[in-house]
Amino acid sequence: MPQLDLLALGNAIVDVIAHTEDDFLVSRKLQKGSMNLIDEATALDIYEAMGPATIISGGSAANTVVGAASLGLRAGFIGKVRNDEAGDHYRHDMRATGVAFDSTSAEDGPATARSFILVTPDGERTMNTYLGACQGLGTADVDAEVVRSAKIVYLEGYLWDPPAAKDAFRKAVEIAHGAGNLVSLTLSDSFCVDRFRDEFLDLMRGGHIDILFANIHELKALYQTADENAALDALRNEKLPHEHFLAAITRSEEGAMVVTRGSTQTVKAHPVERVVDTTGAGDLFAAGFLSGLVKGLDHATCARLGGMAASEVISHLGARPQADLADMARQNGIL
Amino acid sequence: MPQLDLLALGNAIVDVIAHTEDDFLVSRKLQKGSMNLIDEATALDIYEAMGPATIISGGSAANTVVGAASLGLRAGFIGKVRNDEAGDHYRHDMRATGVAFDSTSAEDGPATARSFILVTPDGERTMNTYLGACQGLGTADVDAEVVRSAKIVYLEGYLWDPPAAKDAFRKAVEIAHGAGNLVSLTLSDSFCVDRFRDEFLDLMRGGHIDILFANIHELKALYQTADENAALDALRNEKLPHEHFLAAITRSEEGAMVVTRGSTQTVKAHPVERVVDTTGAGDLFAAGFLSGLVKGLDHATCARLGGMAASEVISHLGARPQADLADMARQNGIL
Numbered sequence: 014m015p016q017l018d019l020l021a022l023g024n025a026i027v028d029v030i031a032h033t034e035d036d037f038l039v040s041r042k043l044q045k046g047s048m049n050l051i052d053e054a055t056a057l058d059i060y061e062a063m064g065p066a067t068i069i070s071g072g073s074a075a076n077t078v079v080g081a082a083s084l085g086l087r088a089g090f091i092g093k094v095r096n097d098e099a100g101d102h103y104r105h106d107m108r109a110t111g112v113a114f115d116s117t118s119a120e121d122g123p124a125t126a127r128s129f130i131l132v133t134p135d136g137e138r139t140m141n142t143y144l145g146a147c148q149g150l151g152t153a154d155v156d157a158e159v160v161r162s163a164k165i166v167y168l169e170g171y172l173w174d175p176p177a178a179k180d181a182f183r184k185a186v187e188i189a190h191g192a193g194n195l196v197s198l199t200l201s202d203s204f205c206v207d208r209f210r211d212e213f214l215d216l217m218r219g220g221h222i223d224i225l226f227a228n229i230h231e232l233k234a235l236y237q238t239a240d241e242n243a244a245l246d247a248l249r250n251e252k253l254p255h256e257h258f259l260a261a262i263t264r265s266e267e268g269a270m271v272v273t274r275g276s277t278q279t280v281k282a283h284p285v286e287r288v289v290d291t292t293g294a295g296d297l298f299a300a301g302f303l304s305g306l307v308k309g310l311d312h313a314t315c316a317r318l319g320g321m322a323a324s325e326v327i328s329h330l331g332a333r334p335q336a337d338l339a340d341m342a343r344q345n346g347i348l
Numbered sequence: 349m350p351q352l353d354l355l356a357l358g359n360a361i362v363d364v365i366a367h368t369e370d371d372f373l374v375s376r377k378l379q380k381g382s383m384n385l386i387d388e389a390t391a392l393d394i395y396e397a398m399g400p401a402t403i404i405s406g407g408s409a410a411n412t413v414v415g416a417a418s419l420g421l422r423a424g425f426i427g428k429v430r431n432d433e434a435g436d437h438y439r440h441d442m443r444a445t446g447v448a449f450d451s452t453s454a455e456d457g458p459a460t461a462r463s464f465i466l467v468t469p470d471g472e473r474t475m476n477t478y479l480g481a482c483q484g485l486g487t488a489d490v491d492a493e494v495v496r497s498a499k500i501v502y503l504e505g506y507l508w509d510p511p512a513a514k515d516a517f518r519k520a521v522e523i524a525h526g527a528g529n530l531v532s533l534t535l536s537d538s539f540c541v542d543r544f545r546d547e548f549l550d551l552m553r554g555g556h557i558d559i560l561f562a563n564i565h566e567l568k569a570l571y572q573t574a575d576e577n578a579a580l581d582a583l584r585n586e587k588l589p590h591e592h593f594l595a596a597i598t599r600s601e602e603g604a605m606v607v608t609r610g611s612t613q614t615v616k617a618h619p620v621e622r623v624v625d626t627t628g629a630g631d632l633f634a635a636g637f638l639s640g641l642v643k644g645l646d647h648a649t650c651a652r653l654g655g656m657a658a659s660e661v662i663s664h665l666g667a668r669p670q671a672d673l674a675d676m677a678r679q680n681g682i683l
Contacts, residue, residue, distance in 0.1 A: 031444075032670060060440065061440075063444065064444045064445070065405065065414070065440075065441040065442075065444045065445050065668060066437070066440070066441065066444070067402060067403070067404050067665075067666065068402070068403035068404070068437065069402050069403070070400065079400070097433065098432065098433040098434060099433060102401070102403070105395065105396075105400075105401070106400040106401065109366075109398065109399045109400045109401070110399070110400050329664070329665070330402075330664070330665070330670070331402065333400060335367060335665075
């Protein structure tokens with residue numbers, strides 16, 4: 014069993030991305046910036062109505078491990094696709110980026126998951142996700158030996174949506190902590206937080222999470238407040254059992270904050286020439302931050318590395334990096 | 349039958365695009381900038397070896413009609429896909445751009461065509477094309493009524509590669525000219541010209557082509573000379589039966605030339621900030637140029653519109669425009 018730096022468990026989703034005008038979102042009553050779960054009929058309906066689309070492998074936690082691999086980490090992924098054209102391409106892409114991906118493909122049942130992503134002229138993305146084969150992800154996909162081999166296990170809040178994945182999530186957490194490894198969670202999306210707030214808080218308060226990722230909207234949703242500072246105070250006032258708990262809170266162009274029991278550090282955003290598509294910004298922030306942690310960098314530098322990775326991914330269509338992030342980090346004097 | 353401004357006949361190809369280093373081309377003995385025809389086994393081999401890939405509908409003449417539709421033309425396409433995931437997505441993309449595409453999908457036989465496109469850091473693309481279902485394109489796909497309805501029929505030299513498509517090509521030419529419409533040909537690729545030089549020259553000299561598109565390399569290949577001026581002179585000295593024959597010759601960042609029996613005009617290239625991927629540059633030049641002709645613009649303005657459309661498509665990955673080209677033309681004072 015090769016040693017991994019980072020292992021992610023997440024929904025394996027193919028992104029189908031089209032540029033669109035704001036009117037289209039309004040006519041479909043879609044809230045800009047949100048992730049909406051849709052059934053197969055709605056998926057077909059949106060696909061029919063949307064413009065010409067670029068197909069790029071995605072999935073939140075998967076994007077993160079791909080970014081981490083680009084930064085030189087030994088990375089692995091657990092997720093479920095079907096053995097269809099999209100699923101085979103998804104597997105190709107994971108392996109082509111050097112990410113270990115050995116989860117079996119479903120041989121029947123729903124198709125590989127798709128997220129129909131509408132990108133408005135401001136670069137904001139609105140996601141409409143048909144979970145398809147992700148619904149087949151379960152505890153059988155969590156190989157204990159692989160989990161034990163990974164310094165950090167990274168989990169997405171979106172795993173609460175498919176029925177069996179939260180059990181896979183819990184199994185991975187138990188094995189990772191049993192082996193003395195770290196567990197990281199991203200809150201994923203503020204609507205996702207609304208769906209599963211109590212369970213996410215229980216995970217944190219039960220000591221199951223060592224490193225939390227959230228954007229400020231998700232943090233406000235977690236603590237049910239419209240006030241940024243109130244949300245941050247609530248986080249700081251958590252009586253968390255782990256003294257080493259840390260949270261990285263992103264605030265788009267306002268940069269990021271690293272919150273620990275004793276301190277709050279603020280790091281500026283990395284400059285970006287033109288925002289083309291914000292899909293994957295949070296995923297790549299986590300990729301950079303976790304890569305920094307594995308490399309033993311201080312928290313502020315981890316956040317800078319996260320910001321840099323995020324800036325690359327929002328400068329083009331799709332949530333997977335197109336540049337060599339390690340090269341980019343060296344050019345920016347971060348690595 | 350609705351009236352069309354432009355109808356293209358071409359290979360319906362899904363592009364599978366990956367960034368790569370020059371070393372990869374060298375190790376595979378691929379000539380940078382070329383289009384190589386590959387069999388299924390080689391396709392699988394290249395796909396396995398290439399990096400994570402973005403999937404975008406392509407095909408040379410198809411890219412041209414999509415560009416023309418973005419410039420406001422009523423456009424149609426004739427080409428052959430299979431009824432697989434890639435083929436269905438291809439059809440979606442054509443229709444989503446407003447291009448009429450009613451060719452039936454093959455229900456068996458080879459898969460929808462793929463071009464595995466390797467983009468090097470300089471933005472140059474090297475294409476490896478598995479023709480798949482395109483081999484099923486034939487005269488039965490050429491609906492006489494549709495061809496008669498189109499002011500210009502646009503054909504790609506690549507149609508000489510699949511076995512039956514050249515018959516479809518010839519049928520379309522005969523119907524178009526029978527109806528008094530214009531016929532346009534792109535020479536496609538200098539290797540393609542090497543394969544079919546005599547037939548392309550016969551088409552021109554037989555009066556079957558009214559508007560010729562070629563880049564300077566293709567023109568040099570056509571007249572078997574390494575000298576640009578000798579190639580241009582050879583073109584000007586053609587005793588073509590059509591007095592209205594015109595050729596648009598592109599020269600990358602050096603702009604374009606419009607050659608008629610009586611004149612040669614030179615037009616500067618449209619500025620482009622950063623070349624990301626040159627795939628589709630020639631296709632979109634043709635889109636702009638033909639759109640200008642349909643709109644009754646003079647040749648120099650047609651070439652400027654072509655240059656503008658090409659500049660848009662090389663500024664991002666993939667050979668289909670991501671911006672509204674008509675808007676862009678208005679902002680640039682061309683329309």
